[in-house]
Amino acid sequence: MSNSLHGKHVVIVGGGSGMGKATAELAASLGAKVTIASRNEDKLKAVASAIDGDVSVAAVDTTDEARVKEWAANLGQIDHLVISASSAAHGAYADLPTDDLRSMIEAKFVGPFVTAREVLPYLNQGGSISLFSGVLSRRPSAGAVGLGSVNAAVEALAKGLAQELAGQARVNCISPGMVATEAYAGMPEDAREGMYAQVGNSLPVGRVGEAQEIAQAVVLTMTNAFMTGAILDVDGGHLIKA
Ligand SMILES: NC(=O)c1ccc[n+]([C@@H]2O[C@H](COP(=O)([O-])OP(=O)(O)OC[C@H]3O[C@@H](n4cnc5c(N)ncnc54)[C@H](OP(=O)(O)O)[C@@H]3O)[C@@H](O)[C@H]2O)c1
Numbered sequence: 001m002s003n004s005l006h007g008k009h010v011v012i013v014g015g016g017s018g019m020g021k022a023t024a025e026l027a028a029s030l031g032a033k034v035t036i037a038s039r040n041e042d043k044l045k046a047v048a049s050a051i052d053g054d055v056s057v058a059a060v061d062t063t064d065e066a067r068v069k070e071w072a073a074n075l076g077q078i079d080h081l082v083i084s085a086s087s088a089a090h091g092a093y094a095d096l097p098t099d100d101l102r103s104m105i106e107a108k109f110v111g112p113f114v115t116a117r118e119v120l121p122y123l124n125q126g127g128s129i130s131l132f133s134g135v136l137s138r139r140p141s142a143g144a145v146g147l148g149s150v151n152a153a154v155e156a157l158a159k160g161l162a163q164e165l166a167g168q169a170r171v172n173c174i175s176p177g178m179v180a181t182e183a184y185a186g187m188p189e190d191a192r193e194g195m196y197a198q199v200g201n202s203l204p205v206g207r208v209g210e211a212q213e214i215a216q217a218v219v220l221t222m223t224n225a226f227m228t229g230a231i232l233d234v235d236g237g238h239l240i241k242a
Contacts, residue, residue: 129165
């Protein structure tokens with residue numbers, strides 16, 4: 001497979017905001033035909049109309065298996081699949097409601113598992129799948145053991161799939177540190193900025209990440225034909241901090 005995205009069909013599930021949106025913008029600027037999918041079609045249309053390029057949208061909830069199957073069957077051939085869609089549940093181990101844990105596992109693990117499986121028949125030979133985990137998989141934190149565990153499962157999925165799909169598709173996993181995205185839009189601004197400052201100050205780079213910096217890493221996993229089974233840490237040094 002060529003190491004250029006020019007003319008390639010890149011599908012980004014979770015492309016309506018954050019790192020998925022930044023990846024859509026970068027891929028389109030590199031000449032890819034891009035499809036962005038997530039649950040909120042209006043949000044997707046607004047993102048697509050702001051990008052100067054060939055961008056299509058699709059309303060898909062990865063936890064709705066019937067919809068995922070229907071969508072995948074009408075997608076056409078693709079070259080690269082990126083899945084950044086997820087939701088996270090935080091809470092102390094003793095207090096995290098089991099329903100919240102199950103919902104997170106559905107959105108962050110089962111959804112991507114099913115989506116990749118259903119899109120696979122339409123993935124061109126030599127194409128790639130890029131999944132998303134996060135630093136909590138290998139740098140656990142009190143109050144987030146559920147999320148850390150799901151991140152670890154996503155990393156195991158990426159490595160296992162890289163083996164099972166060898167010769168058919170490359171599979172990698174991006175593990176971001178804290179990145180300022182719409183994922184934190186529900187927080188009061190003061191609390192959010194305080195959290196960014198606190199986490200940023202604890203990191204070797206001295207700040208939290210920007211979505212565009214993660215998009216650069218996603219483009220690497222798509223275009224570097226020697227990369228498979230990799231967990232790519234783009235975290236400002238979070239894993240090696242004191
Ligand atoms: N931001 C961070 O600090 C951070 C740190 C470590 C890891 N991560 C991981 O990095 C990835 C991207 O995070 P982000 O910050 O870019 O997230 P984000 O800005 O919240 O974007 C997530 C996207 O996923 C979509 N989505 C959520 N649930 C979905 C579902 N069931 N089906 C389809 N689409 C769904 C959302 O749109 P709709 O609501 O319209 O569906 C949204 O477009 C996630 O896996 C996240 O866990 C993030």
